[in-house]
Amino acid sequence: xxxxSSWRIEEITHDRVLVSPAPGEPGKMPFWKGxxxxxxxxxGLAIGPADATICCGCRRAAAVDSPDTRx
Numbered sequence: 001x002x003x004x005s006s007w008r009i010e011e012i013t014h015d016r017v018l019v020s021p022a023p024g025e026p027g028k029m030p031f032w033k034g035x036x037x038x039x040x041x042x043x044g045l046a047i048g049p050a051d052a053t054i055c056c057g058c059r060r061a062a063a064v065d066s067p068d069t070r071x
Contacts, residue, residue, distance in 0.1 A: 005023075006026065008020050
């Protein structure tokens with residue numbers, strides 16, 4: 001639903017969702033189901049700091065390689 005109208009998704013691209021009017025179709029809120037079982041809380045708590053460390057390293061490497069920071 002967009003406003004009071006129903007729309008049909010025709011195509012999804014990397015930066016757009018193309019739709020067409022779908023008169024007479026009931027509106028539904030989207031619902032995404034997970035592809036697999038969730039992970040335990042303990043695993044998520046262990047992964048979080050590791051992910052933050054990796055991302056921080058990637059940002060540092062990108063800053064060093066950035067043409068704006070070269071002399």
